[in-house]
Amino acid sequence: MVKLFVCNLLLLFASVAYASPIEANSFLVSVQGTGGDVICVGALISEDIVVTTAQCLAFYDVSQLVVAVNNRDVEIPIAASGFDAKFDFVTMEDNVAVLKLAKPVKADYIQLAQEQPATGANGVVYSWGEGNSVVNVPVSLISQDECASGKYGYDDDEVLDTMLCGLVENSQSCVGRFGSPVVSGNKLVGLTSWGGCGNNGKPAVFTDIPSLRPWIDQFIKSLN
16 A cells, blocks of 8 residues: 555646647647546557556546547547556556547557666656646666666565666656656657656656556457
């Protein structure tokens, strides 16, 4: 329950650094209640498929959620959804979910990465800030093995095989809400999962997309 509490704290933080408007066509979406309250963030990987984290679905009634696209100007119902059955809300292992939209979206999409970035690779975490602005938070990525080595305060029973980490370069910034996409090399490598803001020497922990890509691909195939 400690990690779940820490994850909930992420909802209280929003970085004002690196905030800038984005073009309407973008892979960044929000998963929110019908009243407009943002629950978490996600990424469009095709015209009707969103990838986000499992805690965005596991603790909410999905029938009461919508996906806001195109700079949050358009809300689309969720036609189908699912998260990895191995998701553990205590350890946050296998923290991934897929949403199928009720209709296709004309927007930019992002490809899923096939390999986890090496320690030291540059990345950017995208999330929503105030006034429908996008918060772009640069991070230095840390592989699962390195992050779990004890060097950064995490042990190998905390940072598991379906995770990677990232240090925020600006100590005044924060990685943002659950499901915020982590991009490196123009591909989706992770999603914000737990561990706090990722600044002041303590990495944030992300869902590792490459390790969970087989589940993502299989679930999408099951929807067709």
